[in-house]
Amino acid sequence: MTTSSSRLYRNKKPLRDIVGEQLRNSIYDGTLPPGTRLVEQELAQQYSVSRLPVRALRILHNEGLVEHLPTRGVVVRTLDRRQVSELYDVREALEVLAARQAAERVAEGAENRIAATLKRAAEAAGTGDAAAAHAANSSLHDEITALAGNVLLAETLEPIVGRVDWLRRKIEDFTLIHAEHEALAGAIAGGDPDGAATAARHHVRASRERTLRGLFD
Secondary structure: HHHHHHHHOOOOOOOOHHHHHHHHHHHHHOOOOOEEEEOHHHHHHHOOOOOOHHHHHHHHHHHOOOOEOOOOEEEEEEHHHHHHHHHHHHHHHHHHHHHHHHHHHHHHHOOHHHHHHHHHHHHHOOOOOHHHHHHHHHHHHHHHHHHHOOOOHHHHHHHHHHHHHHOOOOOOOOOHHHHHHHHHHHHHHHHHHHHHHHHHHHHHHHHHHHHHHHHHH
């Protein structure tokens, strides 16, 4: 058993989740660039497992990080300018709704832990820990969706979350991102649905411009 696979078996998470997480991180950090083929047999040998990677790949497919091509099998997804733009169109509609509903629930007395995640992101960025900052920023969006309490909304967001996280990690302007998150978190904490929707819309549109400029200009 290899060192990496032995770590898998010591972890208490389901193996499919661990393999999926490691593959996801490899996509995020560029170890597995767009267009890379992910072959079941090779993954099984790498992680010393049987058919488990198939289920891990299914998770990544549901997140939009990989796709199945008839002539090549499963590959890391490639996104062009049009696809990124469309992704942000959908993200804006869904995240504006999530922010509005999260603020409504806070106004009704729901517990709000977003501020702690915002602080964690700022601290990570301040120490130069980009990976931790990205993770905290992603968690902040997940927490807003959870706070909204809309199951169908969360299910609709699931197929694009992976791609959004992937793109988010390509842009490291943490100062601007924190300012936008701070405005969003403040409106939600204040139970201000209109303010939260406005802040979410501004954040997604600004993220869209940063991403398109960073990837294609």
